Amino acid sequence: MTVALKKSDLYSSLWAGADELRGGMDASQYKDYVLTLLFVKYVSDKAKADPYADVEVPEGGSFEDLVALKGKADIGEQVNVAIRKLADQNDLQGIINNADFDDPDKLGKGKELVDRLTKLIGIFQDLDFSGSKAEGDDLLGDAYEYLMRHFASESGKSKGQFYTPAEVSRVMASLIGIKPDTPKSATVYDPTCGSGSLLLKVADAAPNGLTIYGQEKDNATRALAVMNMHLHGNGTADIRQGDTISSPQFLRGDTLQSFDYLVANPPFSVKSWNSGLENEYGRFDGYARPPEKNGDYAFLLHMIKSLKSTGKGAVILPHGVLFRGNAEATIRKELIKRGYIKGIIGLPANLFYGTGIPACIIVLDKEDAQARTGIFMIDASKGFTKDGNKNRLRPRDTHQIVEVFTKQLEVDRYSRMVPVSEIADPKNDYNLNIPRYIDSSEPEDIQDLGAHINGGIPDRDLDALQPYWDAFPALRASLFKPLRKGYSELAIVKSEVQATITGSAEYASLLSDSSAAVEQWWNAHRERLQGITSTTRPNELISELGNSLLDVFRERPLIDEYGVYERLMTYWNDVMHDDVALIMSEGWDGAAKPRSARILGYDKNKKPKYESAHITFGTGVKAQRWVMDLVPPELIVARYFAEEHADLEALDTAVETAGQAIEEYVEEHAVEEGLLFDAADDDGKVTNKTATARLKVAKAEGADRDEFDALAHVIGLFKAETAAKKAAKEGRVKLDTLTLQQYGKLTTADIQSLVIDDKWGGRISHEVNAEVSTLTQMLIERLKVLGDRYEQTIADLDAAVEVLSAKVGTHLTAMGVEG
Incomplete structure (x- = not known):
């Protein structure tokens, strides 16, 4: 069964699978095998979807013909034959048939070659490129480039050009x-x-x-x-x-x-x-x-x-x-x-x-x-x-x-x-x-001799921070007061610098204004984002978003527009591009549907290894594993089930509290000669099983009442923890069930709001605030450096040296040593 893949999933699976099979072959050689198979798969899928495709796929020269060869003893020879047919049909001789799939020196001999080629073909088998559009955001074209970048990186200095x-x-x-x-x-x-x-x-x-x-x-x-x-x-x-x-x-x-x-x-x-x-x-x-x-x-x-x-x-x-x-x-x-x-x-x-x-x-x-x-x-x-x-x-x-x-x-x-x-x-x-x-060198951070001698912070160092004073006009006066001409000193205790800055009305105003600007910018593009369809060009979309965001922050004080732009682009590359590609491929409704987790491979015991799931019911092979690519469950929970989530958090807290009660009680009484000492196992641990076993022995031995009470108490604590865990597990299943059911109730408008407002918009707004916080932290760190640098004058240091010298002299005299 073919599956629609996010770009990041496709890229990583192609590289990981291909790299795993290359053995000792140099990447500069192995790339020819991988990229040739990628090409054959692509043109085969395109030919099935479009009878007028540029590359004509002849009988016996398709990727399906390669799949039919899996496991056969002559797979290498027959792959060469199939690819030669494709090359001859399209005047691609010397282009797609350069890699010899029957080369024992590179791919191994006998069963090794058969297994390697069988697995290599299998990497591409379940991928579907029939919908690939080759519009600059083409999934296959970008995957090809991704692989070449990795091959270039792995090929070494002389072969990566x-x-x-x-x-x-x-x-x-x-x-x-x-x-x-x-x-x-x-x-x-x-x-x-x-x-x-x-x-x-x-x-x-x-x-x-x-x-x-x-x-x-x-x-x-x-x-x-x-x-x-x-x-x-x-x-x-x-x-x-x-x-x-x-x-x-x-x-x-x-x-x-x-x-x-x-x-x-x-x-x-x-x-x-x-x-x-x-x-x-x-x-x-x-x-x-x-x-x-x-x-x-x-x-x-x-x-x-x-x-x-x-x-x-x-x-x-x-x-x-x-x-x-x-x-x-x-x-x-x-x-x-x-x-x-x-x-x-x-x-x-x-x-x-x-x-x-x-x-x-x-x-x-x-x-x-x-x-x-x-x-x-x-x-x-x-x-x-x-x-x-x-x-x-x-x-x-x-x-x-x-x-x-x-x-x-x-x-x-x-x-x-x-x-x-x-x-x-x-x-x-x-x-x-x-x-x-x-x-392009950074201005030298000059030490001021006058400040070291007489104290104070040079005004020129504070003047160099003018972008901050432009953004916070009253802040400099709140932090500093004049000391003498050309020098200032802190008007507050040094430890209060951070709180003074982040607690100022101007800082709050900058955050608020930035958030409002982002919200206004985002709302201006909301209709464009709602209109994402199969014909959308992602590169044009992000270019429009990025350029307009730069314009929003270009004239605003302090904030580096390129810093904000970088945060948007990082989120685009990490998350949003995949989301857009998924919506283009599946539509808003299809992209939001939960799907079963894919099997990524098998362990040495032939048990399947699954991709990480957002929601899982049950355990083992029969477990139901659900993945939500576009709308993560936490967005559903935050919007529709906040009360149930709060109840679950309370249950989780009860589990932690029960566990802490056990830990504290055991730590107090499982010491040597303690009431629970005999209930510990060889590693010194007390469990419900060891405590129950000891209680049975203690009854037979007629142990002290205090030990009976301690054992009964700790067993009660274990039961309370078990009950708390059961309640939390049931609460988790209840919330997960409600969440999974909610996906089926979502309208297209609901999905768009969850993604555009809560997921994308919320993250981007957070990133802009983080940029403001980062810049503010740089100011705090710089003021700390200046404060530490000139906190003590040379006279202060001389006085400290004299005090220490006197102490040393006193100690030497007491020891009978004359100076």
Whole structure:
């Protein structure tokens, strides 16, 4: 039976299952097997749903034919035959049949190979991609990219260069000036396209699509790109194989073909770039020849030559191209003089899978190049988060780069338009190293000698916190009072700083105003959210939400709009995107229906392992396990059964109280020679069973009355706990039953309200308040640092030293030691 999956479930199950089966094979090789099967499954499902699908699936060449081979001794050979049929039917030879499914060196021999392929096919068997729409939010296309990202991460430094991180790709796609009315006939070219992810991000940024061209040196990687194009609905893309420098595939006569747009992430600093180079195709005309052992400028000049006279592009290159000398300096100077470089964005180090060195994006624009008088620079090197052993751009980082660049906003320590005259000045001599023009370092936290000597907190340190005083105009006067010129002191006890800030009317007002702004923003989009259907484009939806949220907080004091944006995007990626995809697939009513928990696999005793369930009735194999993907039970309980939930909490509290009574009584009396000492087991524990057994023995022995009473009392406590647990269990079953029944009573309007208002809206409002709290905590911590730093003057410290010296002297004298 096929099942509709959330994206996160699909991704994690594909990766976990595939990774478990790869054995000792290198990820860079194993990816070919997994991604080929994913492709065959996808095109097979699409062909069943659409007789006019791009890929025609012949008899004997479908995924169903692969399923029929499970467990058969010749499965490897026959999988190759089936995939060859699919390849021959669609002119995909050398694309989908590169992986040898009968290779004993990679997949094992005999039963090992049969079992591995049987399980591998089984991973994809129950997935249904017939409804996949390939609209930029396509489940399969994104799953393919997810797998490639993991394979790139696992493939090692020398083998992970086939994939450009999606965050970087989206930034580049947004920088090259694609307009809403750009026609599909407009061309985009990537001369080093890898698996094609960068090209697809650019095509997705164009509402009408683009005509795609790409070249890739490695044939196996080119095959990934062709499959990737099909999975994203771009099966007509022209992806060719060959070395871009020595054997460019896109020619017009004896010169290079030119394109409207260009994006590229070429291999960095290739030493043998001119191997086999016989025709330069005019790429270096008017420039110095790139150095023999570094191909960065060879690729860049190839890209310049491949752009039309109004063409625009974005290229990832190592930082060295910005400042290295000799021939590269000569080329760089000529490019600047011609005005081809529109902008430069410095990126964080360790973003890419093939290298850890820092890189930059060079934005190219030939249109009106001669009139260009400056280069817009951004230092985005500090905006990232750690992601395993790599760094990754956060949503706030990508959005800020794009917004600042497209609007040409000058931001202190981040971006500025640098005049060409400044770049050409002899002191810079056409050096484009970003730190020459943007000082992105944080201001030094200067120690104030005057404050250390005479006390007080320097006013300049308090002035640096002006965004807080703008948000809380009366707060500075509540916290500080003047001490002397240029210095202030706390007007309250240091321990009261936090309470003074968070207890102020201005802080409460900021929280209230922020919540009101979020509520108004959310209500403005409510109709849009209610209208989610199978034709919704999730990327457009979140873009609309994110941009409008930025606008709401852009002019508000203190709150960093990108911080709020990051919280929205994190929630979108963690929860909301899955919810939207589920609603698109199942509709509001279908997505809200409880479903049985899936079996994820089996343990060594062949017992099923289930996914986590929200509500479970019973135990073992016969248990009923219910999962609520869209509307978690706590939302139902909070809205419809608050009283019953309160009753259950009281019952749970009674269980805790009964347990504590037992623990306290046993702890008091189970000590040596205590009344319950003989009721303890070998581990010193007293249970209902051991206490009952001891009572029976004590009666036979005629033990003391006190022991009888203690045993009877503790047995009574155990009975009370058992009764409390039974009542709590019955209360839980009652509440779970009511909750499960309530799902069947929900109208579409009820479901939309629970999700849009309670689940999504409530969480986002909470996140905005959390952002305010985080910023306020930063103020509290800074004031604590300043208060601690200047709390004691040098005179105070000298006096303390004198006191301690005197004490030491007294002790030495008492010991008979003369100073």
